[in-house]
Amino acid sequence: MHKVIFDTDPGIDDAMALLFLRRHPQIDLIGITTVFGNAPIGFTTRNAQFLAQQWGISAPVAKGAGVTFDPARPEGHWPTFIHGENGLGDIDIPETIDRPLDPRPAHQFIIDTVRAQPGEVTLIAVGRMTNLALALKADPDFAALVKEVIVMGGAFDVNGNTSPAAEANIHGDPEAADLVFTAPWRVTVVGLDVTLKTVMTSGYLAEMAVTGGKDVQLLSDLSQFYIDFYKHRVGDGMVVHDSCACVYLVAPDLFKTRSGPIRVVCGGIADGQTIQKPDGKRFPPGDWDGHPSQLVCTDIQADKVLEVIRAAIVEGRAA
Numbered sequence: 001m002h003k004v005i006f007d008t009d010p011g012i013d014d015a016m017a018l019l020f021l022r023r024h025p026q027i028d029l030i031g032i033t034t035v036f037g038n039a040p041i042g043f044t045t046r047n048a049q050f051l052a053q054q055w056g057i058s059a060p061v062a063k064g065a066g067v068t069f070d071p072a073r074p075e076g077h078w079p080t081f082i083h084g085e086n087g088l089g090d091i092d093i094p095e096t097i098d099r100p101l102d103p104r105p106a107h108q109f110i111i112d113t114v115r116a117q118p119g120e121v122t123l124i125a126v127g128r129m130t131n132l133a134l135a136l137k138a139d140p141d142f143a144a145l146v147k148e149v150i151v152m153g154g155a156f157d158v159n160g161n162t163s164p165a166a167e168a169n170i171h172g173d174p175e176a177a178d179l180v181f182t183a184p185w186r187v188t189v190v191g192l193d194v195t196l197k198t199v200m201t202s203g204y205l206a207e208m209a210v211t212g213g214k215d216v217q218l219l220s221d222l223s224q225f226y227i228d229f230y231k232h233r234v235g236d237g238m239v240v241h242d243s244c245a246c247v248y249l250v251a252p253d254l255f256k257t258r259s260g261p262i263r264v265v266c267g268g269i270a271d272g273q274t275i276q277k278p279d280g281k282r283f284p285p286g287d288w289d290g291h292p293s294q295l296v297c298t299d300i301q302a303d304k305v306l307e308v309i310r311a312a313i314v315e316g317r318a319a
Ligand code: BDR
Pocket: 011, 012, 013, 014, 038, 079, 126, 127, 152, 161, 167, 168, 169, 241, 242
């Protein structure tokens, strides 16, 4: 059984990933931590509470960061054209949700939970890396106790999606991401190189909703706004970014990876760009030296990944 803390900014593709974690038989979701990104922190946290309530998720929800790791960074804008004003495709969500929050801030919840179960907890981070960076700052030694970190973010051999250089989760907090990638723990990065190849058509999702009942119908309803956004980019369907990172946990063989230290450009026109120095390639001494090798996903068996998602969400089965 994989014990998972899900660090998320729900977010439409985050919602699918959450239902996947809830339903996969080999995953024990032991915490949800929220971060700003697809919407302000108040909205992403309320969305996490709402989804947890609707989908019968008993894991604690802890509210996380609402500003960047370096608070001096200017505030960006919310991607309302992708995820709607409320972050969940503008479906109706009550103002307040009867689902209490954990009293701790997300980074403290993460530290405490990992320290209570050393070597057993995987962190899957699919928003900005702010909470993880705050945890590393507060307790640098806890990194060695984390089993594995899986990140949705970055663009290595392809363009970004918030600028030609940078992907949204990393662009939203580059200093935090650089700290996370260079910390002494095992990180696998599932970025745009592979997620953009993983498109779920609207028919595929509709079929899932027909057989999956009301929980999957809710997922389908809130996804329609996102599918509309992607019409001009992928034709029909939605890119399931965050679910790809969750599938990596249970089916890493469906991904091709490359090893090497990763740095993040902080500032300038390439702000938020992720750059890996592949192991075995020789360069003059530089800023990648002395940092741990991490894994970057360079290819994916997209159809099989979609089937892993479908099997878990609709049938509660490992594909
Ligand atoms: C990432 O940014 C967010 O909008 C999505 O939820 C995903 O985590 C894709 O770049």
